[in-house]
Amino acid sequence: MTIAILATMVTVWFVVQGAGGLFGAEDTLVRSVCNLGMVPGELTRMAPVGEAVPLGDGLACVVDRDPINWFTPLISMFLHGGWAHLVGNALFFWVFGNNIEDVMGRGRFLAFYLICGLVAAAAHVAVDPSSPIPTVGASGAISGVMGAYLVLFPRVRVRMFFFFLIFWKVIPLPAWAVLLWWFGMQLLSGLPQVLTPSPEMAGGVAVWAHIGGFLAGVLLVRLFEDPVLVRRRLLLSVTDA
Secondary structure, rough: OOOHHHHHHHHHHHHOOOHOOOOOOOOOOHHHHHHHHHHHHHOOOOOOOOEEEEOOOOEEEEEOOHHHHHHHHHHHOOHHHHHHHHHHHHHHHHHHHHHHEEEEEHHHHHHHHHHHHHHHHHHHHHHHOOOOOOOOOHHHHHHHHHHHHHHHHHEEEEEEEEOOOOOOEEEEEEHHHHHHHHHHHHHHHHHHHHHHHHHHOOOOOOHHHHHHHHHHHHHHHHOOOOHHHHHHHHHHHHHHO
């Protein structure tokens, strides 16, 4: 299922989003983000119809009441805003996803992934319900997978790449340290948006989607894990050691 989800994201990127302009019209990417991305103000109907958000040279995304808007929290999970966005999400999902799937099984993992993504979308809408800015990306759902990893495999070593001026080094760190540091950075980035909200803070990275997805993963993982698969994985870990 991890591979299937990755394949879906890549297929959507090429077929629906034109690979960021490599295939099809140059505005294919912008149109996909505008028409299929999740706009909080469209879901809550707090953004006025006709409000426009610039998305490029001579292009703007206009708030509407299209029926497809109700499905955008799900659709937007398979869309991305650029090559770096796609590759970054794919990398994190590949590192953490297959391990979580191993202890849930394919069906449970898919349900867990989608639910975490929808919780992440709800968190983003709750923080800025009138925003007319479209949001895309799988990072909310992937954050849920990372939260599950923190609960199930806190002591597993994760290799982190560090770059110091002209030197670089790969350092293995425990997963709990890496994931809690990442979560702390999301909180530090997101708190100003809640404490002192302003239009300038409405754009950029949807950190509250990350926070909501991560917490959903922490809270829901025990409901979705398969005890038989967990025991099997633990036995394999002991054998490998």
